Amino acid sequence: MNKKGVLLVNLGTPDSPSTADVRKYLDEFLMDERVIDINPVMRTMLVKGVIVPFRSPKSAKLYKEIWSETTGSPLLHYSLLQQELLQKQLGSDYHVELAMRYQSPSIESALKNLKQAQVESIRIVPLFPHYASASSGSVLQKVMELVSKWQTIPNISFVNSFHDNELMIKVFAENAEKYKPETYDHILFSFHGLPQRQLIKSDHSGRHCLKSDNCCATLTNDNKFCYSAQCHHTARLIADQLSLPADKYTVCFQSRLGKDPWVQPYTSVVIDELAKKGMKRLLVFCPAFVADCLETVYEVTVEYGDEFKKLGGEHVQLVESLNDHPLWIDALEGLVKG
Incomplete structure (x- = not known):
């Protein structure tokens, strides 16, 4: 029987919380031309000469804080559960593989498994709700580079983004409801950050991005590929699901790196302002x-939580991610079947 192939791809995680493994992970991640999109020589000097040597020991300590003796990395643990549950839900007509863009399991090994299974088609699902060149774009480029070398190339399709997926929105809202959002002083939608230059590159019109203070507030034809605009749209959909008034929540961005301006407002700054x-x-x-x-x-529970308390706040509560929620597996099925 001909099977349909599915490749789920998340960002990646070190193989262990050791400094050596964290160094390998950061080196592969940050040397990606789509992640640090600057002159290759400058990128090599910056990553290999500055960031990786100094950041690896610090990041290794953080990974040790979240690493489980039984399940290891939470990202890999939940990604494997998603693969397992999706395979079970799709049944024997499908062959589901999991890969990480950086480190293990590799995209190359997952594609090799799909090739050996003689699947008739491959559906690529980057596990990033919002399109960015540094995440989804990097996954799609890597897949195309590898598959282009095959003698026989099956039908291949890609999921670009799913920032407005109804089931995904419902899961985030359900996860929040048990914390009674109405009892909190304020709600943050904290997304991973990107350098502003990458947002500008995604503006194909050349006349919209960062031309006004609220250019990302509404999703339009001009900013439909914009990571920030997609993030704002997701936040608004979740807020609507929970009936949150506009003044009750703030969209912000975390995990910035380097001195160049990134998408704003920064989560740490917003937390400071709210505490004040x-x-x-x-x-x-x-x-x-x-x-x-x-x-x-x-980053959210410990770092921002401690920062908020030092400024006089009392509690920062994280709404857990989609993880292995049954509705999220339903959503993945929908993305696969398109």
């Missing part, structure tokens, strides 16, 4: 991630 206004309890969504990881479990 006397707010005590914050509820935080991270809708850029389909599985909990270092950026959610540690």
Whole structure:
């Protein structure tokens, strides 16, 4: 029987929280021309000479904080569960593989497995709700580079983004409801950040991006490929699902790197401002991630939580990601079947 192939791809994780493995992961990740999109010589000097040597030991300590003795990396743990549950739901007509853009399991090995299974087609699903050149774009480029060398290329299709997926929105809203959002002083939708230059590159019109303070507030034909505009759209859909008034929540961006301006406002700055206004309890969504990881479990819960308390706040509550929620598996099925 001919099977249809499915390739789920998440960002990646070190093989272990050791400094050596974290160094390998950061090196592969940051040397990607779509992640740090600058002159190759400058990128090599910056990554190999500055960032990786100094950041690896620090990041290794953080990974040790979230690493489980039984399940290892939370990102890989939940990604494997998503693969397993999706395979079960799709049945024997499909062959589902999981890959990480960086480190293990590799895209190359996953594609090799699909090739050996003699699938008649391959559906590529980058596990990033919002399109960005540095995430989804990098996955699609890598897949195309590898498959282009095959003698026989099956039908291949790609999921570009799913920022407005109804089931995904419903899961985030359901996950939040048990915390009673109405009891919090303010709600943050904290997305992973990107350099502003990458947003500008996605503006094919050349006349929209960062031309006004609210250029991302509404999704339009001019900004339909814009990561920030898609993020704002997701936040608004979740807020609508929960009946949140506009003044109750803020869209912000975390995890910036380097001195160049990134998408704003920065989550850390927003938290500082809210604390100065006397707010005590914050509820935080991270809708850029389909599985909990270092950026959610540690950066939000621990780093931002501690920062908020030092400024007089009391509690930062993370809304868990999609993880292995049954409706998220339904959503993945829908993305596969298109």
